[in-house]
Amino acid sequence: MSHKALPQPLPALQSLIHFESAARHLNFTSAAEELGATQPAVSLRIRKLEDELGLPLFDRLHRGVRLTHEGERLLETVQQTLEALRLVTADMRTQQSRRTLTLSTDFGFAKLWLLPRMVALRQAIPELQLRLLTSQSEPDARVGVPDLSVIFGECPDAGSHRLLFAESVVPVCSPALLRHGLPTPRELAAMPLLQLEQHGQTARWMSWADWFRGRGQRAPAASDAITFNDYSLVVQAAVSGLGVALGWAPLVDDLLASGELVQADAQPLQTSRGYFLSTLRPWQSHGLQGRFCDWLVAECARTTALRSRPPP
Structure with a gap:
């Protein structure tokens, strides 16, 4: 039985660096000054x-x-090798310092929650280049696996994940529609309703039928509601006074705080669903991805704390 010969051990890299400097200068003292060492060393x-x-x-x-x-x-071989190492490591440092991080999420989270905080994100991590992939449906693996996803629905089965916001929903509308105080659920059913289109057989988020059942009422016919495939359009229609929308926290928090929207019911309904920060790639707790995750989790916690604070 033949045995494969083991490769000869390489000289220490530090010894080759000392040799290259001394050979280039043809002077051990000059090499020592360049390397921050002593001539005897x-x-x-x-x-x-x-x-x-x-x-x-x-x-x-x-x-x-x-x-x-x-x-x-x-000397010729060592110089070629060291130059190749310098080029590769410089390229890796450049990629790390100017890396693009791909985040997949839905229209509502991107437009209503993340975009208003992009200035704060840029100030916190100025070297981050964020690439947003937005879709109202599940992320499509055919367009590539993103570094991170903020997914709405049940807790993901695969990958690493962390809950950012639990599903908390309350009807919202323009103040102009509530001139006589909060409507009862029965009165709300008679108002123009705005809804987000559901994809697939399983509902990923609360519908008006779910909300009315949760309030102990029979839901009006779905055909009576105006349907959009982009949640930011649902919210904009509500701001414009076209009807009442289901408002997801934290997506409508800023609009409620500014008075552009008001609650059309006093009690939010909550479920086990929510927004989850998820990744199918190996989880990174360091570098740009780790810093972005830390920022996102902290900002979500701050948003939740502001919402739970009692009004003055």
């Missing part, structure tokens, strides 16, 4: 390298040194 490194290789790399002359033939061969 450089001389010792090179002597050990020569002993390891079993041949001299320099001819020691009365005044200075010169490369042997073997030293010239080694």
